[in-house]
Amino acid sequence: ASQDVASQDLAGRKVVVSAGGTREYLDPVRFLGNRSSGLQGYALARAAASRGAHVTLVSANVSLPDPAGASVVRVETTAQLREAVVAATATADAVVMAAAPADFRPTTVSDDKIKKAEDGSAPPIELAQNPDILAEISRERAREGAVIVGFAAETGDATGSVLELGRAKLARKGCNLLVVNDVSGGAVFGSLDNEAVILGADGAVVEVPRGSKTALAHVIWDEVARRFAE
Numbered sequence: 311a312s313q314d315v316a317s318q319d320l321a322g323r324k325v326v327v328s329a330g331g332t333r334e335y336l337d338p339v340r341f342l343g344n345r346s347s348g349l350q351g352y353a354l355a356r357a358a359a360s361r362g363a364h365v366t367l368v369s370a371n372v373s374l375p376d377p378a379g380a381s382v383v384r385v386e387t388t389a390q391l392r393e394a395v396v397a398a399t400a401t402a403d404a405v406v407m408a409a410a411p412a413d414f415r416p417t418t419v420s421d422d423k424i425k426k427a428e429d430g431s432a433p434p435i436e437l438a439q440n441p442d443i444l445a446e447i448s449r450e451r452a453r454e455g456a457v458i459v460g461f462a463a464e465t466g467d468a469t470g471s472v473l474e475l476g477r478a479k480l481a482r483k484g485c486n487l488l489v490v491n492d493v494s495g496g497a498v499f500g501s502l503d504n505e506a507v508i509l510g511a512d513g514a515v516v517e518v519p520r521g522s523k524t525a526l527a528h529v530i531w532d533e534v535a536r537r538f539a540e
């Protein structure tokens with residue numbers, strides 16, 4: 311029933327979805343970026359609109375058609391993403407951070423194109439850490455009862471398994487739900503399929519079997535809608 315387009319369980323709800331990957335400029339023509347395709351965020355926006363929500367989609371560097379019924383705000387950098395998400399969150403019932411904000415930005419952006427040195431040397435790039443948007447909106451939750459959802463792509467490492475790292479990240483961010491992808495196999499970026507575990511701050515563990523990003527999107531909205539009802 312979760313994919314029944316006739317279900318209007320998000321009718322009247324205002325939701326914000328971020329999608330894509332941010333770019334951090336070095337100069338007018340070069341940037342640091344990442345491989346996020348925006349497919350999962352766009353699937354979330356389409357799914358929410360089909361269930362009756364008012365959707366604001368904050369889209370960073372995505373080349374996909376606008377989802378029907380969503381208002382799309384285009385951004386490039388993490389600072390712009392933050393500004394757009396924080397503004398839209400003020401009146402939102404739910405926020406899903408599916409975007410991949412760049413963690414770092416060059417400390418300075420050159421006004422002019424950086425030229426190669428005659429001596430063959432390469433310029434160092436000094437980086438500063440970007441603000442954590444998910445942690446900020448979770449901390450300063452604008453509306454009582456708003457449901458905040460984060461994503462995490464993890465491989466697991468010496469410090470913990472994918473799920474242990476997911477639990478720790480959920481606690482660190484302070485959001486209600488964290489959608490954890492195991493990317494140790496490699497193929498999530500740009501793929502049409504996704505497989506995930508949704509962890510709740512309330513202790514919930516929802517395993518979502520491999521399937522389309524649209525199917526995962528509907529399970530995420532099911533979990534959000536359940537928390538609206540409570």
Ligand code: CTP
Nearest residue numbers: 407408409411440441442443444460461462463
């Ligand atoms: N996120 C965010 N702002 C950032 C970085 C990440 O809002 N500056 C959000 C992402 O949109 C995602 C969640 O936080 O929903 C987790 O992203 P992730 O990159 O896994 O978290 P980080 O805190 O950046 O941790 P890591 O060092 O593992 O990259």
Ligand code: CA
Nearest residue numbers: 410411412413
């Ligand atoms: Ca990160």
